[in-house]
Amino acid sequence: MSDETIRAEAKKALRDRGLKCVIGWSADGTPFFAETEEDIEKLSFNQLCANNLVPYLTKEIRSQRGKTRDGKEKIVVPVGIVVKGCDSKALLLLLNENILSRKEIFIIGIPCTGVADRHAGGALYKKCVKCAMRNPVVFDVLASEKVQEDTRGYSEIEAIEKMTTEERWKFWKEIFADCIRCHACKRSCPVCYCDECMLDPTDIAIRPDTTAEEKAHRPRWVERSVNVPENLLYHLARLPHLTGRCVDCGECERVCPQRLPLRLLTAKLEKDVKEIFNYEAASEAGQKPLIAMSCLEDDNGFIM
Amino acid sequence: MSGNHAAEGADAGLVSCEAEPRFEPKIVAFLCNWCSYAGADLAGVSRLQYPPNIRIIRVMCSGRISPMLVLRALKDGADGVLVSGCHPGDCHYLKGNLYTRRNLQLLRSMIDYFGIEGDRFQMSWVSASEGGKFADVVKTAVEKVRKLGPNMNFKVTDSQDRSE
Numbered sequence: 270m271s272d273e274t275i276r277a278e279a280k281k282a283l284r285d286r287g288l289k290c291v292i293g294w295s296a297d298g299t300p301f302f303a304e305t306e307e308d309i310e311k312l313s314f315n316q317l318c319a320n321n322l323v324p325y326l327t328k329e330i331r332s333q334r335g336k337t338r339d340g341k342e343k344i345v346v347p348v349g350i351v352v353k354g355c356d357s358k359a360l361l362l363l364l365n366e367n368i369l370s371r372k373e374i375f376i377i378g379i380p381c382t383g384v385a386d387r388h389a390g391g392a393l394y395k396k397c398v399k400c401a402m403r404n405p406v407v408f409d410v411l412a413s414e415k416v417q418e419d420t421r422g423y424s425e426i427e428a429i430e431k432m433t434t435e436e437r438w439k440f441w442k443e444i445f446a447d448c449i450r451c452h453a454c455k456r457s458c459p460v461c462y463c464d465e466c467m468l469d470p471t472d473i474a475i476r477p478d479t480t481a482e483e484k485a486h487r488p489r490w491v492e493r494s495v496n497v498p499e500n501l502l503y504h505l506a507r508l509p510h511l512t513g514r515c516v517d518c519g520e521c522e523r524v525c526p527q528r529l530p531l532r533l534l535t536a537k538l539e540k541d542v543k544e545i546f547n548y549e550a551a552s553e554a555g556q557k558p559l560i561a562m563s564c565l566e567d568d569n570g571f572i573m
Numbered sequence: 574m575s576g577n578h579a580a581e582g583a584d585a586g587l588v589s590c591e592a593e594p595r596f597e598p599k600i601v602a603f604l605c606n607w608c609s610y611a612g613a614d615l616a617g618v619s620r621l622q623y624p625p626n627i628r629i630i631r632v633m634c635s636g637r638i639s640p641m642l643v644l645r646a647l648k649d650g651a652d653g654v655l656v657s658g659c660h661p662g663d664c665h666y667l668k669g670n671l672y673t674r675r676n677l678q679l680l681r682s683m684i685d686y687f688g689i690e691g692d693r694f695q696m697s698w699v700s701a702s703e704g705g706k707f708a709d710v711v712k713t714a715v716e717k718v719r720k721l722g723p724n725m726n727f728k729v730t731d732s733q734d735r736s737e
Contacts, residue, residue, distance in 0.1 A: 429686065438688025438726060467641070490641055498727040501687065502648050508683055509640040509676060534683075541682050546675070563671035565661055571678055573697040573710055 271412040272313050275351060275377055278410045279309045282349050282375045289333075291349035292325050293377075294318035298387070300325060314351065314412070316385040319394065321520045323359045323459035326350045330373055331462075345373050351412075353381040355396070357405035358516035359459035362551040364407065366558065368462055378405030380416045386523075396519035396532060407554070421517075423540045425533060445500040447527045454521035454531055455507065460514045467491075468503055504534060511535060513542050513559025516550050598652035598718040602627040602711075603642065605635045605670070608659035608700045615704030623708040624715040627655065634658070636669025640680040643694055648727045653693045653718035657710065660698040670698070689726045692717045 279291040283306065291309060295301040298317025302325075303309045326348060333345045352360055357378055363369045383397030401421040405411065429437060452469050455461050465474040470493045473484065491503050517539055521531040542548050545568060548559045604610040610631045616623060628651075632638065635658025643654045656677060658670040677696055685691035695717070697710045 432688075434685075434688050434690055436688070437686065441687050490645060496729050498648060498729055501727070502644055505683065505687060506641055506644055509680060512676065512679055537686050538679065538683065541679055545678065545682075560672065560675055563668040563675070565671060567661075567671065567674055568678065569661070569674075571681055571696065572674070573695055573713060 271379060274410075274412045275312055275314060275379070276309050278377050278412070279303065279312060279349060279351075280306055282377075282409075283309065286347055286349075286375055288349045288375055289329075289346040291351070291375075291377075292322045292329070293351035294320065294322075312351065314379055316383070316391070316393075317387055318353075319384040319386070319523060321356045321359060321457070321459055321518050322350055322352065323356050323363065324457060324462075326360075326374065327363060327368060327459070327462050330369055347373050347375055349375040349377065351377045351379060352405055352408070353379050353384070354400070354402040354404050354406070355381075355516065355518040356459070357407050358402055358551045359518050361407045361554065362460055362514060362516055363462070365551065365554065365556050376405070376408045377410055377412055378408030379412045380404045380414065382416055394519060394523065396517070396522070402516075406551070423536060426537050426540055429533065429537075441501070442497055444529055445497050445504065448495070448500040448504070448529060449527060450495050450500060450503060451526060453524045453526060457520045457524040458511075459518060459520065460511065460516070468506055504531075508534060508538050511538060513546070513548055514550050515539060596719055596722060598626050598715060598721075598723075599650065600627045600653040600655055600714060600718060601646040601651040602629045602655040602657065603632050603635070603638050604629055604699075605658040605665075606631055606633050607665040608663065608698075609635075609657035609707065611701035612657075612699040612703050612707040615701065616707045617704075619704045621704055621708040623711040626715045626718075627711055634664065634666050634669035635673045636664070636666065638673050638677065640676055643677070643680060647689075647693060647724060650724070650727075652721070652724045653695065653714060655695050655697065655710070655714050657697045657699050657707075660700055663700060687726075689724075690721045692721060693724060 282288055283291060290302045290304040293301055293303060293312040294314060295311050296313040298319065300320050300322055301311060303312055329348050330345060333343060335343050337343055364371055381403055383393045383400065385391045386394050399419040399422065401418055403418045404415045455466060455468065466472040467490050470489050473487060491506065492499055515535045515538060517535060519532055525531055542559060546559060604613055613629060635656060638656050646654045659665065661670060664670045681691050681694050684694055695714050699707045699710060
């Protein structure tokens with residue numbers, strides 16, 4: 270059983286590797302930080318464990334980083350994490366981007382057959398019905414046997430692409446009219462890890478020496494007002510940041526309080542990246558980021 | 574001509590069409606300092622005519638153009654955006670235009686996906702010696718955007734505003 274394996278491996282790692290904590294889920298599906306061996310007994314995995322825990326890990330590791338008073342790098346106490354297949358892809362991306370270091374984390378991978386939406390009567394999430402990343406791609410131990418994966422299809426995207434420009438605009442306008450810009454999609458995204466976000470006008474890294482003038486004159490790319498153009502700009506501007514980085518874990522869509530189909534955006538990006546550049550985010554360890562590579566032979570077709 | 578009623582009607586329609594002022598698009602052009610801006614300069618020095626619809630912003634390299642600049646220009650009322658840089662391989666900073674090509678190709682595809690006409694965002698390579706090409710590029714860009722009409726996707730209407 271995977272629950273026992275998770276607990277046994279977590280306990281062993283907590284003891285042997287001196288982990289600070291193991292980030293996992295409790296039996297009711299909420300994120301849970303297990304810091305002691307008693308806590309670890311509460312770790313579990315079932316269909317309700319939908320959260321991607323990677324953002325918690327990034328936050329935890331980064332809070333430990335920094336310099337001591339005498340200018341030395343602080344020692345990071347390693348942290349354990351339990352990941353599903355899609356979560357592990359996000360983790361691999363962060364490792365590739367050197368945001369996390371492999372020796373700072375202990376990964377318990379779970380081959381997953383899909384998680385359920387508690388708000389939809391326990392039906393599987395749309396992303397889980399057909400999933401091409403059920404098995405973790407990076408892990409120290411696996412909690413159970415690997416499972417069969419599906420292939421990724423883009424039929425929904427192709428349906429939208431077939432619409433005329435006006436139809437598409439009408440389709441998206443209705444969606445963006447519902448967005449309340451709570452920034453939950455951005456906050457929960459495992460690959461959005463900047464301290465200061467250009468898309469959130471209230472999100473500014475304030476140091477003790479930040480002057481009032483600096484705060485006032487910061488470039489404001491997206492205004493705070495919530496209306497279709499601003500929402501459109503917000504979602505449109507978020508995408509270039511996810512180019513070749515979005516691993517399609519579906520957290521943005523899952524956390525959206527307005528139930529906007531946000532994966533339609535990222536999946537299109539993913540599809541384009543695959544079709545135009547033959548690139549897939551976090552498909553191997555040590556991969557270079559797509560937009561940090563340049564190629565003279567890229568397609569010139571869209572240029573006048 | 575035949576002089577029948579249908580032809581007269583068409584003529585009358587044409588007259589009333591001309592009475593309305595033609596839509597003059599506003600296009601923001603980001604030109605790289607080393608090639609396209611010099612190309613625009615050459616077009617000016619050579620007295621080549623091109624439409625006055627573009628507002629030029631000089632940047633040091635087309636690699637400076639983040640998708641955000643393009644989007645913000647559209648949001649702030651530009652009907653179109655033109656980004657122009659050195660030909661691939663000729664970049665003053667070696668690879669700036671190659672990076673920007675990757676980024677902006679995807680941006681163009683995404684804009685189109687959202688139902689905003691892809692032609693509102695255009696890109697070209699113009700070298701410092703191509704004054705004639707620059708004039709042509711501007712002509713084509715302006716014509717394409719004129720055909721699309723004013724940029725309405727980023728306009729706020731009262732019913733959309735939820736801030737109150």
